[in-house]
Each structure stands twice: as C-alpha cells, then as structure tokens.
Amino acid sequence: MIRSSVRDWVKKELSPIIEEYAQKAEFPSQLLKGLAEIGAFGPTIPVEYGGAGLDYTAYGIIMQELERGDSGIRSTASVQGSLVMYPIYAYGSEEQRKKYLPKLASGELMGCFGLTEPDHGSNPGGMTTNIKDAGDHYILNGAKMWISNSPFADIAVVWAKDEAGKIRGLIVERGMEGFTTPTTHNKWSLRASATGELVFDHVKVPKENLLPNVAV
Numbered sequence: 649m650i651r652s653s654v655r656d657w658v659k660k661e662l663s664p665i666i667e668e669y670a671q672k673a674e675f676p677s678q679l680l681k682g683l684a685e686i687g688a689f690g691p692t693i694p695v696e697y698g699g700a701g702l703d704y705t706a707y708g709i710i711m712q713e714l715e716r717g718d719s720g721i722r723s724t725a726s727v728q729g730s731l732v733m734y735p736i737y738a739y740g741s742e743e744q745r746k747k748y749l750p751k752l753a754s755g756e757l758m759g760c761f762g763l764t765e766p767d768h769g770s771n772p773g774g775m776t777t778n779i780k781d782a783g784d785h786y787i788l789n790g791a792k793m794w795i796s797n798s799p800f801a802d803i804a805v806v807w808a809k810d811e812a813g814k815i816r817g818l819i820v821e822r823g824m825e826g827f828t829t830p831t832t833h834n835k836w837s838l839r840a841s842a843t844g845e846l847v848f849d850h851v852k853v854p855k856e857n858l859l860p861n862v863a864v
C-alpha cells in the first residue's frame with residue numbers, strides 16, 4: 649500500500665516536471681507540500697511527534713520510490729527525515745522534540761544537516777567548525793559545504809567541536825546573525841537538488857539549541 653501510494657504520487661506529481669527542473673538546475677519547491685502529505689518526512693518518527701511511526705522497511709520503500717523519480721528529491725526527503733528529524737529525536741531534549749519535529753514532519757519547517765567541511769569530507773573528525781562557551785550562548789565559527797537543502801532550509805543541524813575537542817550537535821536557525829547559506833552552482837548531478845554551504849561568522853547560538861544527548 650505504501651509503495652503504490654508513493655509510486656502514484658511520483659508518477660503524477662514528480663515525473664512530469666523533473667526533467668525540466670533538472671535542466672534548469674532548480675529545486676521544485678512546489679513538491680514540498682505533497683512530500684509532507686505522503687508522509688515522506690520522518691516516517692519512522694513516532695506519531696506523537698508528527699511522524700508515522702513506521703518501520704525502516706517502509707521508510708526504505710518510500711525512499712526507493714522517490715529515488716525512482718529523482719535522486720535529488722529523495723535527498724530532500726531523506727535529509728529531512730534521517731539527518732534532521734532523527735538526530736533531534738534521538739539526541740534532543742523533550743522541548744526540542746516538541747518544538748521542531750511536528751513542524752518538520754508537516755513541511756512547515758525544512759532542515760539541513762551540516763557535517764562535511766571544505767577540507768574534511770571523508771574525515772569529519774578533522775573538522776574545524778567550533779563553538780566557544782559565552783555564558784548563556786555559544787559562539788559558532790566555521791563553514792560546511794555540499795549541504796543538501798541549505799539554500800532554503802529554516803534550520804540546520806550542525807556539528808562542531810567544543811573547547812574540549814568533543815563533537816557536539818546544535819540547531820542553528822535561519823536569521824541568526826552571521827549565518828549565511830550560499831548556493832552551490834553548476835553541479836553535474838543531482839541537479840534538481842538544492843545544495844549549498846553553511847557559513848558561521850561569530851553566530852550566537854542559545855544554549856537551549858545544543859543537542860544535550862550526544863558528544864563524540
């Protein structure tokens with residue numbers, strides 16, 4: 649049932665327009681509402697937080713069907729579910745779960761995930777993006793690149809080293825001073841996916857935006 653409903657949606661909404669958007673190297677943002685309606689954002693997240701509480705087989709089938717239509721559109725959905733909603737669910741506080749997850753599931757908020765850095769792709773342990781404790785907030789500095797959804801994301805789950813050298817996760821919101829998301833142009837693949845950078849220039853991130861339950 650899940651496979652056929654997603655397949656139908658892909659055939660009706662995605663396949664007819666995707667070649668044009670890939671040629672233009674433009675993300676078809678009009679698909680976001682439909683992706684949320686078919687449950688493509690965080691299907692494994694429990695119902696109380698806006699997800700569908702499905703298992704990973706169902707999640708895989710949903711992604712496989714989206715991938716059949718276009719890899720870039722699957723990227724948007726899997727980043728939202730696996731790389732934004734899952735870390736908030738698994739490592740976030742109850743307040744963070746309630747604040748962000750239902751809106752991410754409904755597509756009211758879109759997220760991105762910032763791990764890769766210009767000089768540290770395959771080796772994220774070498775990351776230089778960092779946070780410094782400044783009382784009631786952290787000061788975040790650094791840059792990420794090749795970040796799916798960054799040009800339009802409302803929030804970013806960002807990984808940065810603290811002063812003890814531990815990698816911590818933070819929820820950074822669009823509009824925070826010093827936070828910009830330049831678009832990456834001229835990709836040869838995933839052309840209908842929006843990809844960009846995340847640049848942090850002395851961004852003040854409130855302490856309540858730190859994911860409390862992870863330090864690597």
Ligand SMILES: Cc1cc2nc3c(=O)[nH]c(=O)nc-3n(C[C@H](O)[C@H](O)[C@H](O)COP(=O)(O)OP(=O)(O)OC[C@H]3O[C@@H](n4cnc5c(N)ncnc54)[C@H](O)[C@@H]3O)c2cc1C
Nearest residue numbers: 727761762763764768769770771793794795796797838843
């Ligand atoms: C379209 C797109 C979307 C992306 N979206 C995201 C995202 O949303 N969030 C995010 O954080 N990242 C994202 N990435 C980044 C992606 O995870 C990285 O590109 C990946 O981790 C590889 O890093 P790199 O590109 O710096 O390549 P490099 O690490 O420079 O690797 C280059 C080549 O060298 C090889 N290599 C590297 N180290 C070794 C080694 N020790 N031994 C042998 N071979 C090695 C690699 O296999 C590869 O072939 C995205 C990338 C792309 C292209």
